[in-house]
Amino acid sequence: MELGLPGGPGPAEPGPRLRGLRGEDRAASASSVSQAEAEAGRRAPSVAAVLPAGGSGERMGVPTPKQFCPILERPLISYTLQALERVCWIKDIVVAVTGENMEVMKDIIQRYQHKHISLVEAGVTRHRSIFNALKALAEDQPNSKLAKPEVVIIHDAVRPFVEEGVLLEVVIAAKEHGAAGAIRPLVSTVISPSVDGCLDYSLERARHRASEMPQAFLFDVIYEAYQQVEIYLKIISLTWSELENSPFLGKAKCSDYDLEFGTECLQLALKYCHTKAKLVEGSPDLWKVTYKRDLYAAESIIKERISQQICIVMDAKEDEEHLGHCLEEMLRKELNHVKVTSGALCHADRHLQQIILEPCYNFVCVNVMTSDFEETQKLLNMLEKSNLSILYPVVVISVHFLDCKSVPFGQKMEHLMQIRELAKEVKKRNILLCGLLIYYPQDKQRLQESLRQGAAIIATLIKERNAGLVGQLLIA
């Protein structure tokens, strides 16, 4: 997972891929387009995203709505916003939240520095929330920075792992077909119960799919569909004689069910705009955080993703033979799924600057040439300036070596105990600092064993990322 900064590297804007489509393919698509429209279609569409986030999360079994449940102390919806805002061609993200959560949402946007977000008030159902967001995009209000997009993505606040690739796919398909949505194979057989609670029939699993998110629509298609639904709702609030004289009568084609209980936007586009959505196979990552176990899974996935890279920081004066390099070598050997890089803390080291920009959330800081925590303190100062720990807790392991011949163990331990105060201080800035004291025996084989143990402890600290162990001094 990358930092939520828009403008990062990624696939190109939707334009170039659209330009690759031949005229014949487009003519063969469900909606017939004129030559002029086809011409216009070759330009990259303007894209906005809508995120309904008004749900109560009752299935989760916790009082907090699931989109606000914390994962590594950050609300779930912030991860989803991060996934959308790093896509440079999504111009605006409109989030629909209930009035009571409006302030919470504003705090989240400010605290995690989200960009391009507009808030609208959620409706009582998911459809009404989406419609409110679409209205905000449709209207050219004087003070609004929002402009009507050509294509609108609809996504869920509780699907944080959406990738740019599938967003691009649904946008391109929506541009061509008017509507598109991600699907997945069914995990369970779907059955229909009879009124007495017995099996009526079961569906052939291979012929059905689960409809997931994201979905995308030509803005005019989905907006028209929702307007049709609203017309119907206006009608049913009329009296019968009013209804007979209503100009809306001919347009009514919707049931209450659609807007109040249905959740499928693709179905609305089909029913009210005769637009057959293109279905796009999604990856398992698109899954929806629904139950408490999904929060556990999401936390594990996020922890795993930010543990894929370790940066070893050591003094530039260290020569090739030195302990820092030996530890680096051991980490490469023992944690072979992890990318291990190293750098020095001199201002000239652009490599390390690059790592912090990349970003990497795990640092092993070797203190050999310098006195106790000098090197670690320099790293902590640098991290503080980088804002790296805004989105994820950053693990810093301050490594020290104990040569028992020159310094008694107890004395060294007492010296290193100051890590407790240091850790308490940086914890406030979401940096998890631990110490690691590695025995430094003269015997080469035993040294290797110490380093191996050290690597195992580093792996554990990075994997668990647990605030409960900050300030501890572990021994290898």
Next chain:
Amino acid sequence: MELGLPGGPGPAEPGPRLRGLRGEDRAASASSVSQAEAEAGRRAPSVAAVLPAGGSGERMGVPTPKQFCPILERPLISYTLQALERVCWIKDIVVAVTGENMEVMKDIIQRYQHKHISLVEAGVTRHRSIFNALKALAEDQPNSKLAKPEVVIIHDAVRPFVEEGVLLEVVIAAKEHGAAGAIRPLVSTVISPSVDGCLDYSLERARHRASEMPQAFLFDVIYEAYQQVEIYLKIISLTWSELENSPFLGKAKCSDYDLEFGTECLQLALKYCHTKAKLVEGSPDLWKVTYKRDLYAAESIIKERISQQICIVMDAKEDEEHLGHCLEEMLRKELNHVKVTSGALCHADRHLQQIILEPCYNFVCVNVMTSDFEETQKLLNMLEKSNLSILYPVVVISVHFLDCKSVPFGQKMEHLMQIRELAKEVKKRNILLCGLLIYYPQDKQRLQESLRQGAAIIATLIKERNAGLVGQLLIA
């Protein structure tokens, strides 16, 4: 989660609840039963369970079939077996595994001491595996200990969290209706794609359900259904002229699809035995471990379940004012979702014996009155005898107090370093030993703060249950 020992406390056998059914209810059920049959039905049915475990787990994206993927170093299928074998009224569990995994499965049964398990060879599809298991239950082979049950449960090897309650429900419903299965609400809308990959139609979510496991059948119903399918398959291997003269012709009602690709046993019972399955609402716990993220979720759930109880072990000589009791009090206060019990290690303490039988997987051992590790060593010896760590890693935290006035910090640390060797030794027996040194300042408020920090560290160690930190001495 309890130890996988059959005969533990739980709901009564299925008999009593069946006896509660009135004759009219039974007569109104789909299968018409004679008076004599109704009489027989009031007895508790004999029940066996079938576990198809021949799958390759390709959706998981890992080379190991998912039922053999480790959670806390124990294969997933062992948790499912544990869930079934703790239900005292399930007499036999028949597991279908592929030839190449037969030895792996035998090792699992032996290593985790599973009881009442019989193995049969899996077929190339799930249905063929189930049928093989049913045949083993149907045949009275001379050397077989298996007897034909009245009701058979079919479950998945990858649904480890099944509770006795839902097993009982499906068995009672199967006894009455001939077939029954657990269902859950749909999480996503189900749609049907057209041949060109566009939306054909979407199903109304409220009128459909996901068919889950467990399911249960009158043995004769499901066995008859599978036999019908087999008859059909024999037919299609005949030539056309042979088929015309075949006595099976009239019985053929099945498609290849049913047996080779279908997965729904309830549908087979409906199609071949006209038995309409009763549908039983299941809990979210019934979910199927399908993707890698489900393994993460399962591990978190299991860790959470075995972290609900802490036993504090201290010398019986400790008086009420003592540090052990202060720590106990702090743990109760800080970990208010955790059950905290305490006991002493004298032979007379039946309470502690009971805790080990209950079982509890987390021990905090206070060493105050005794020299360094005496109390901890006694506890470790006791745990070794109890076999408690066969199913789950047991966390033991050896607690020590440091009165800086009487002993220098460095000296105390050096003494306590022997925990590293002790931890290495007991790790082989799946016991995760850590040390915790709590500062003991004279100031009462500062002591409370030390104890609070100690409680936080204990909570972390128990929650994470990470082998990478064994032998460490943490400081509060």
